[in-house]
Amino acid sequence: LNRQFSYQALHGTNQDDGLPRTVESLRAIEINRLLGPKFESSNSAGESNSSDEGKKEPVDVIIDLHSTTSNMGVTLIVTEGDPLMTQAAAYVMQKCPPEDRVRCVMHTHPNRNVRPNLSSIAPHGFTIEVGPVPQGVLRHEAVEKTQRALHALLEFLDRRISAPAELQADLKKWYASKNGQVPCFRSITALREGEMSGKITWPSASDNPNFPAYMVHKRLQDRDFELIKIGDPVFVDLEGNTIKYDGSHGSPVYLMFVNEGGYYFKSSGTGMAVAVRANFDLETGELVQEDDREDEL
């Protein structure tokens, strides 16, 4: 569902091929009707003529729970300049135990109208991404990590209503030693058209755009949020030759979503995501310091 909530996808303007809508697309329209609509024009006639659900008030906050086959630990994905959600991320990072490895990643695109993911329906979106988990499998400890992050987030929202001054005092205290800045990761801007953010890509098999011609090198497997630099092995080809990082996205860079099953598909943008470290301001949620790559070596 990550790419079903663009204007085009919801309103059928990319259905010119005459094919019937997929189950995924139909479900996205249903969710948009229940929780949104994301775009005002969805309220007009013709969109929700089959029920009255379209007349609901749009929700304020959407929390989207995800799993990934990559070793992302617990990753909170929020939007720059949305202090409600960035403060929530700052709160969750403090409340979850260190062994849950909770990190925060900023969406590449602050404007939700250009993001096609589910939580972009609401003014405030928060994604909890937990891995490694195979698709179609429930892992007890991953479910527990998700629950801890979710409960901390709900506690934040509850305290923000019941005792906002105390909550702000706690947050300020926790991040005082960092001058009110909160550490996060920021995706690198996409180099290829149609991608949400930058990726180190593998070539696909000649007869199947969804089957990789390279494998992720074993030295990178499960090494999400670790640094690579020019010359480090990234892939291996079918003959066993190592493919090295060419520095195309800068060097050094952090890797994210290493060998994520969903990224084998051309429609999702094949490859591994790349990121740099950053900080956001606790008050405003704005990025206040770009990475200093010299520090990261």
Add this chain to the structure above:
Amino acid sequence: LNRQFSYQALHGTNQDDGLPRTVESLRAIEINRLLGPKFESSNSAGESNSSDEGKKEPVDVIIDLHSTTSNMGVTLIVTEGDPLMTQAAAYVMQKCPPEDRVRCVMHTHPNRNVRPNLSSIAPHGFTIEVGPVPQGVLRHEAVEKTQRALHALLEFLDRRISAPAELQADLKKWYASKNGQVPCFRSITALREGEMSGKITWPSASDNPNFPAYMVHKRLQDRDFELIKIGDPVFVDLEGNTIKYDGSHGSPVYLMFVNEGGYYFKSSGTGMAVAVRANFDLETGELVQEDDREDEL
């Protein structure tokens, strides 16, 4: 494809519901034509009238490469009383490095005609099962483990033709300290109708037979080939209550395929597989010693 090679599945006698064949079923028929046919009657008119491929000689050996979401390491699955394949397993276990954790499991059913898996097409079948690997993902180190086991198996077959006496001398030497017996695991006989072997099952959601109502307890996750006994936690329900092992398959027992994604489906028999330790005779491939459970505590 694990359940597509029964007489009924290949010959359409379970198609009475009038539904069209699935892609999986069509592919199984194609593979059976290329490598078999498994059942003699497949040669008769009507089955392969669309091409001449059905007239090929059946192959002698089928090596079936599998991955599993469970932590099965490298598991070689062979048939009791087939010394070609059981000696091959004994060879591969010696040739692969200890860190690959190569183990041997005996099929529950020696008669291939009652087994519905792909390798049952040939007189000699050998399955290499490697995990943990998510579905739809290539893990470099898992591919390498598969290659090492496969190459050792091909080396065995090559030596068996080129220098059989030397090969037998090597095997005898390697297992001399065990009196010519080779350690393996043996699946416990199925308690439920339609299952290939015994499983500790979870209940399914009331509205979906393929969605579990319990999760595998985190203490068992990734603990394939470890022992459990009566009273050990096996599942957790949606309220977080621990479900303990009731000894239904004996106690202690070894677990296999712990939280395998394919076993979430009712058609595959939901749950975790259970096994006991055994040994097979290097010469005959027959099980020579049932487990002594007292030894295993």
